[in-house]
Amino acid sequence: MDAAVVTNAVVAAISVITVVVSAFFALRQLRLSQHANHTLVAIELLTRDRMSDAFLDSQQFVLTELRTACPPGVPVSRLPAEARKHVNRIALYYNGLGQMLAFKVVEPALLLGTGGYRAREAWTVLEPYILAERVARGESYLSNFEHLAVLATETPWPMAVRRLGLRRFGSYPAEVGPVADAPTWANVDHEVGGTIGDPHRR
Known part of the structure; x- marks a missing residue:
């Protein structure tokens, strides 16, 4: 096979790969940018309102x-x-x-x-x-x-x-609860359930 033909084929293949890779990263960047914008909207809703x-x-x-x-x-x-x-x-x-x-x-x-x-x-x-x-x-x-x-x-x-x-302390001062190992998740669930009447919690 003629060396020039081979060289042209290789160059063409590299060009195609370069275009595909560039398009992939451009699309990925666009998606990341959109995701960041959506996250900002969510944070705005979760905080301001x-x-x-x-x-x-x-x-x-x-x-x-x-x-x-x-x-x-x-x-x-x-x-x-x-x-x-x-x-x-x-x-x-x-x-x-x-x-x-x-x-x-x-x-x-x-x-x-x-x-x-x-x-x-x-x-x-x-x-x-x-x-x-x-x-x-x-x-x-x-x-x-x-x-x-x-x-x-x-x-x-x-x-x-x-x-x-989320990290938690291993124990708590007596004035805020029993001094023991970190509460079990069942206890946490109970504590969360106890905040129903207070709209300023969580």
């Missing part, structure tokens, strides 16, 4: 007052204006987080480790109101919120803690 006085007031109402003020089973759209405002603020917030999970645009551990517990708690209260609203709107109403709540139920806080690899 969740820490606002308006959100905390709505969370307090939903978790401790809604079922007394409005019988379960009333569609969301038929709730009194003030109650509806609180419900929509909480439900749409968690629906947005669930949407990011559904489209896999953010690391699940980030959302489940920080918002999963409250999402599960809020869904427990809001479920009958949401299901009643679905009779009129269809099954897609707040389905991303439900998706988040299901995943949060399947990944309770103690499991999320383990997956995140």
Whole structure:
């Protein structure tokens, strides 16, 4: 075979490989950039909105007052204006987080480790109101919120803690609890469950 032909073939092959590799890394960089942007959006939702006085007031109402003020089973759209405002603020917030999970645009551990517990708690209260609203709107109403709540139920806080690899002290001072080895995960689950009435926890 002519040496020039071989050389040209090799050069052409190297050129093709170079283009493929460049395209691969460009696409990877684009995906990393998109992932970073989505993560920033998630952090914004998890911090700014969740820490606002308006959100905390709505969370307090939903978790401790809604079922007394409005019988379960009333569609969301038929709730009194003030109650509806609180419900929509909480439900749409968690629906947005669930949407990011559904489209896999953010690391699940980030959302489940920080918002999963409250999402599960809020869904427990809001479920009958949401299901009643679905009779009129269809099954897609707040389905991303439900998706988040299901995943949060399947990944309770103690499991999320383990997956995140959070470090813990081996023992605690007497004034904050028994002096012993680090509490078991069952104890942690019990402690987490005891924060239901306080919207400022976690």
